[in-house]
Amino acid sequence: MINYSTSEENYIKAIYHLQPDGIVTTNELAGELKTRAASVTGMMKKLRSKKLVHYESYKGFRLTPDGRRLALMIVRRHRLWEYFLAEKLKFSWDEVHVVAEEMEHVSSKKLIDKLDEFLGFPRTDPHGDPIPDANGKIEVSRNICLTELPPNKTAIVAYVSDQSIGMLELLGHKKISIGTPIEVKKKFSYDQSMEIRIRQQAATTISGELAKNIFVRYDD
């Protein structure tokens, strides 16, 4: 197994997050990584020479099979550490990301596979994102958006797409987290807001903005 630098890994992971299988442009990636377009161009030449991305000048880039494999390994490390931090060290789910961002670059394969085993082979991280297995296989989540959940049917919160601090804070206040049973009572077409019920508690209202970012598991 070749070892890659922290920078190389961060670029590969960012490409994966933007487009696991499609074309990413220079500015998109620069925005994602908070770096400048010129730096991206330089790095793409390097990653191309290492056969991790397909890249032709002015035409964007795409992960190669090797690049995708590597991306999945980094995502695996990231999400396993997030799970460890939340589950074993009792970090709150909005704190785990920053720390995992550093830990994901510790490269020992054995470490990660043993950690996976120690954690009991968790399938999702604290944000509900699926964790790739030791072979890089990742579950395709077929969760539906809360906005598409039929009224008066109970579903389980499985995933939140926006994982910013502000969002996680709001969810915390509303007592919504991964695994929370949730039910839509009423939808208001005027502003897409909706009245929901969490467990047996009194109904509460959430904005359309928020609802759009909540995904639930609902086996109809």
Place this chain on the structure above:
Amino acid sequence: MINYSTSEENYIKAIYHLQPDGIVTTNELAGELKTRAASVTGMMKKLRSKKLVHYESYKGFRLTPDGRRLALMIVRRHRLWEYFLAEKLKFSWDEVHVVAEEMEHVSSKKLIDKLDEFLGFPRTDPHGDPIPDANGKIEVSRNICLTELPPNKTAIVAYVSDQSIGMLELLGHKKISIGTPIEVKKKFSYDQSMEIRIRQQAATTISGELAKNIFVRYDD
């Protein structure tokens, strides 16, 4: 808390290991870090400007109180991760060091303090080295060398000073590890070799070379 680079941290830790409180020379440090004298000089200027070492040209260097504090934090991280790897992930004690060498640079203070708590505040790492507490306090081990243990008195292996792979392999073969009860049956002055007894097993012979590196806890 200021953050230091992986290189800076490795230099500080190496100085600490050579001389926690005394003067270290350029070549000594270069040898320890497998780098060149010129690189050491450059880094010392930088660490001096950050007030982590006292340094005057041609006169060697010494950790400042800040430098020592930092060194102890890095040692703390290193040993807690070693403990985690051995205890929770079932790594063998000769595998933990390389991995911890990378993990020790993840800098979150909260991570380390929560890890410490999760592990139950262990006092020593898998090699018997003491783990500094959250304030940087470290136990002074008053272990004695196996060569000084009076014959026919049972003591507990507490620490091995040479932690090279070869040494750990030999100890593994002899079934000696931290916590093993050990007893000296006979010493041969000719080559400093000795006959020892481990638990209730048959006596076995070890070289003076090996005995010099084994330290035991013995409350007389």
Place this chain on the structure above:
DNA sequence: TTTATTTTTTAGACAAACCTAAATTTATCC
């Protein structure tokens, strides 16, 4: 289909950490 705007690449610098080789300082030996 020219012209203007946006996107991307190139050119040139810079900081961190490393290296080799040469110069300088300190230590050792007769």
Place this chain on the structure above:
DNA sequence: GGATAAATTTAGGTTTGTCTAAAAAATAAA
């Protein structure tokens, strides 16, 4: 004490990853 030897520092390069500003290419507008 002066000549050698050893240790250390300086000088000058290299690599990685970043930046700004200018040039070039691709898109969009007129």
